[in-house]
Amino acid sequence: MYLRNAWYVATWDHEVKDRVLARRIMNEPIALFRDASGKVCALEDRCCHRGAPLSIGEVVPEGIRCGYHSLTFNGDGVCVNIPGQTQIPESARVKAYPVVVKDEFVWVWMGEAKKADTGLLLDYPYNNDKTNWPHKHAILPVKCNYRLLLDNLLDLSHLGTVHKTTIGGNPVQHATAKMRTWRTPTGVKYIRWMLDSVPPPAFVALGGFKGRIDRWQEFEYVAPATIKQYSGAVDVGNGIYERADRDGYLDIDPRKMGGVHIRLIHSITPETDGTCVYYWTSANGHMTGDPKMCELMFSQAAAAFDEDKTVVEHQQTRLVDFDESRLLDINSDGARLQMFRHLRQLIEAENGAALAAE
Amino acid sequence: MYLRNAWYVATWDHEVKDRVLARRIMNEPIALFRDASGKVCALEDRCCHRGAPLSIGEVVPEGIRCGYHSLTFNGDGVCVNIPGQTQIPESARVKAYPVVVKDEFVWVWMGEAKKADTGLLLDYPYNNDKTNWPHKHAILPVKCNYRLLLDNLLDLSHLGTVHKTTIGGNPVQHATAKMRTWRTPTGVKYIRWMLDSVPPPAFVALGGFKGRIDRWQEFEYVAPATIKQYSGAVDVGNGIYERADRDGYLDIDPRKMGGVHIRLIHSITPETDGTCVYYWTSANGHMTGDPKMCELMFSQAAAAFDEDKTVVEHQQTRLVDFDESRLLDINSDGARLQMFRHLRQLIEAENGAALAAE
């Protein structure tokens, strides 16, 4: 069960060069390419003639030329050339997916093309601000249903366990973090404070802390599959928690206090029912003039996400065997459950609308 | 859906030595061996005692001895020895498949043994004529349904795309080749002329052409799964096309004009629904006294067939996901469609006969 009328990340803008890229989203094979005008296009990755994948073809001025019999399709999926044939039938076409490149993401609309709504595109301006938020992108294939990674990000009580030697910290500090969660029009948001806590190894490396820290994590889930993360830590004693507003949301720029300041975006694209691709960016807001700090931030995050990958891939094997029966929600599942309800309502609304339209 | 009452290639005669060979044809495991008299035999590759594959056994003077409990079966599938037992029950036998060795092929009959008809065996005398047609055999396992390789050979418009750096040539020349296709009692035949065309790299290497060529390809599909190919090219200006008969079939020996002269036979044996084995021979009719020319011809063909393998294995992945729905036939599909109709009629006739016999 997927939300179909929505944008999903297909890749990063800079990945689409002069060759066709093969992707699979929600079980559908998609061929991505950049046309002669520079526009990124997404076609069904299956020639309408004999079914060969278009992704083994070539990018040509007119579009993609199939690697089997050289039929050529433009970015709208219309066949514009069949060798040895002057008449091209109307039905010679493949499905074209609406594509928008924004904030360095290549977003693909997986529902009905006529419903594609650019108003639903997420804003993430930090990918366009290399001065204040130098950043780096990653693509991590993970062998689990995409929801397991979303779940992972909506319940940070795993940090002290899964990431204890990297970005974690004390499990009890994580479990007893002050946390506020609230619904937003597009999803769920929470902010989590770990006051007067011991900095985990990655934070010591990044922020050079000598003593205890006040640490926060602001996470916003935006349906169907993206999470924005603004995290940071400063030396204890700066009164940062008291200066945050009543929803726990920071209205000041804490970077002025030194410490660690991070912006991440996580977008999890369902590939098949049992696999997904984790697209993430880490941006460093601390010592922004030093490229080594951006690299350090990225490598610390990458190490942590590899730890998550190991756990969720193991978790997936059990969910395949036993589904979610006999599972039990605990206190730390609050935000995760709100996310799930939000997404389920959207899917139900979509299916209800689809039923009503029949 | 396979045609069962038909001969399929199981291997080359010279492959059957002193050990049991394991094959799978149309999902049936088959053990091939050469008996004490030198006859090639084919048995169901499963002992009737505990189901072990006979192919892990040994060839003994009496037949195959099972590698588990030493039951021995002769070439008719009859159990001739059970250690520790003097009485051998009538039911101690495994299925034996009719086998004929002809023209260096080992042909196996996959239908009812009593219907095995040697009159249906294909003739390919070139495998017996090493002086005029020095040749070499290959076995290429391919991960696709066998029909995709037959399709590949019945629509040569892919040559300019898939084989552009080997045996191909200009895609437009291929798409606009003069082509005549006609049904035969056993399948479909076509001849294709590419007059005044640029020789592809493999042809320059083989024929030593300095300028443009007249090139032809004569292909004959013989049901269920074999294709004979007689191809060649000579320097332009010899008037070879005008000297060919009205069906385009050559009644002269073009080898007297120099150039490139090839005989190939392609036989595609279904292994499972998603895999097949491609048996092919290339024979060289040009500079036949020089063994290097035969090797060169073989290696050029092998390179091209590896290119085909890559494409059809990709194509197979899409057909598994989506079958052949929403596909569109184009002009170059003529011969392929005639082949398909011929084979479908044979299968329907066989199934109709089977139903009527019940």
Add this chain to the structure above:
Amino acid sequence: MYLRNAWYVATWDHEVKDRVLARRIMNEPIALFRDASGKVCALEDRCCHRGAPLSIGEVVPEGIRCGYHSLTFNGDGVCVNIPGQTQIPESARVKAYPVVVKDEFVWVWMGEAKKADTGLLLDYPYNNDKTNWPHKHAILPVKCNYRLLLDNLLDLSHLGTVHKTTIGGNPVQHATAKMRTWRTPTGVKYIRWMLDSVPPPAFVALGGFKGRIDRWQEFEYVAPATIKQYSGAVDVGNGIYERADRDGYLDIDPRKMGGVHIRLIHSITPETDGTCVYYWTSANGHMTGDPKMCELMFSQAAAAFDEDKTVVEHQQTRLVDFDESRLLDINSDGARLQMFRHLRQLIEAENGAALAAE
């Protein structure tokens, strides 16, 4: 179809150290660990919170701590800690399997816990007698249904074929061995004599025989999945066969006659329907003071069991394709068929009882 109310070997006692061991028995994932008191415990290998395998967690003083969100379960499967939560709901638990460590085996009860009956545990005192029976344990994963390995051990007529270069001997001698088979309350037993026979290579290496031997194999199948083996051989001419009792069972200690004297236990634990784990011990009763003899015995047995593994894995592929239809029993199948009937009766009785209880 498995017998559920029975003990199966999960591993060897010494394998359970300070980490969680993952096993799968009859398709159920099981986490084994040694608790703070030294007791071996077996839990369902799936956290009741989000389904992560407990086997990726850690052994802690209270039990296993899940590697995802740090829930902790004691050896009874009861959750004793949820970080950040003081109330632990009654339903926070995972299934615990009854475990008994006996004779160096870790036995797990796969049926209803309340029916776990230690009276059904097999006795194998030789694992506790390192002086008279120095021994060594092995764990061999095999890709077949567990019954194929049991079958293998109940029909030794395969020795002359599968093991001809190791522990085998002449196939005809094997097939014509004097054999008595009888039912026992817990299974089937047979003793097999090969009088005046040529020693196989492994026996020459172990026993230093110069001439022919009298050889015997006493095998006892104990349901559901264990076989005890007492085998040996002495120089011909000692009249050992005449000194054995009327059931062929030895009432004397033949070790006094020199030669080869072996005790093995084979326990085959079903993992999935198509895989199993073969736990075996070989004990050497000849030249017991020389550790090299124990090693030699073990390596000879290991070589033979690798040969069995190859054969039964091939056999499995055919049984997957064709099940057991069209198979034929022969004389040497007597003990195997009695074993199968015994096991089938137990399974039917269990299912009948289960139906009656509904």
